[in-house]
Amino acid sequence: MTVYIIIIIVIALLFDFSNGMNDAANSIATVVATRVLPLRLAVLWAAFFNFIAAFFFETHVAATIGKGLVAKDVIDPHLVLAALLAAIGWTLVCTRKGLPISVSHALIGSLAGAALAKAGWAALTWPTLGKVAAFIVLSPLIGLAAASLIIFVLVWLCWDRAPRQVNRAFRFLQLISAAVYSLSHGLNDAQKTMGIILALLLSVPSMQRYATTDGTPDGHLAWWIILSCHAAIALGTYVGGWKVIHTLGHRVTRLQPFDGFAAETGGGVTIIALSTLGIPVST
Template sequence: MENSLFIIGIVIFLALAFDFINGFHDTANAIATSISTRALKPRTAIIMAAFMNFFGAILFTGVAKTIGGSIADPATLDNGLEVVIATLLAAIIWNLLTWWLGIPSSSSHALIGALAGAVFIGAGSDHVKWSGFIDIVKALLLSPLIAFAIGYVVMTVLKWIFKNKSPHSVNKGFRFMQIITAALQSFTHGTNDAQKAMGIITFALVTSGNLDSLEVPLWVKIAAATSMALGTSIGGWKIIKTMGTKIFKIEPINGFAADFTGASVIFGATMLHLPVSTTHAITSAILGVGSAKRFSEVKWSLAGRIVITWFITIPISALLAMLIFKILF
């Protein structure tokens, strides 16, 4: 019993560490454009994002239930805690590596891939809910395409509406609007990304017999939301630089269009209880907006590197989780 409680303690620590890292890894995406256009000062943007992430995380649990039960049934796993430990270690390692390199990769992809890999190697392929896994992967792959398309349309419409206006006055107005959309995007990030650690902790509590269902306890909500908010307060300057300045020269009207698009796609997924990559949604929104502004201005070589990272994250995380499971257990 004591040994089981100790392992659960390790799982909770790792899950909250994942959320903390997610906070400075992925939230950087949500505030990058508002910082690059000087709509918000960096410190102000980070503090605002931390609060909005917290509130978003507290208010929703649908994505947590999807994470907790769509890839595997925790009640049927004899070694579920070991599976979760391997999952979290793999996802944390990949997140830290891509953060260090300044590449906006997906924490969602890392966690989903790692969980599938850990269940596969730890319990066998029969315990992986392949239909649920495929549904999640579909959402992860479709969301950036949707974000790109919406971003392109939104920016095209804004260009047409304000084509006869002074660029200076337009950008002055949209610099204020960016504050609102940056806050909204941080809120939606909390509604989706913080749920993933909640789902993993709930998964561990069910598989250990400490919970009977995938209903997320209040203390898990508060712990995950607080961890993400604290991580957000650290900031992710390398990723902010990549997202805010290196893809194309972002002006306030572009930042507004990208933030509005990203927030819409993420919150839509949250309402459908689907875990999507906030990184993918926001990056694709920026690419769509940049394409509508001027296709030739987008640095497609950098965009290509980001897209490659998107596609390799799930298989690498799965293999990493398998390796960690074999080494530790």
């Protein structure tokens, strides 16, 4: 059983890695599109802030995924493995084709689907699942509203400045906004994998002591889980995801640093706010 659990944990970290390849690129696309950073440095920038998010936030999203979506007596290693393989397959196919997708949708849908297949409708914690599903729809709208408000305020503040002067200033500020967005991505998406590992370990009585710092189901998530998940997503960001960056940064739209700052700040603040509420969203 121990070897089986270790294999599933490795697969979970590979899922986290594939997330970095596909989804973390979103946080850097605007920096590349506005020519604030060259591609390789932009990816390194994102990877760094993906990782250090481990040290700044509580693991509320991990708790939602690990203990809030599926009934505790339904979860077992086989269910977790099935959910991971389904989510990984979908993510890798879309990454190969250069399509930016929601890894959150893939993981949550796979976990819910595996639970339904095993135990029926009663296997799901519907109030939590309903809240998560609602914010999958609402979070882009909240981000849109936040970015629009930021644009409105910036236009009001900079209306009498020359466009070249404004963009020069925002080239520096966009480094900060890209860092905020990458931080938020590491915060929310790495914690989804933490939640999967947490659910896995809590489903096996002999493994529960490895899930938290004090060995109890309600204790603080173990640091080895936190650091390994952030390292996996950061590594995935650094070594891959070039096709997705190209799609988002060059073929979707051309941005000025002014616009890129608003988009990244609005999105990053939205994700951080929802993460503190324990809500997994699409980054």
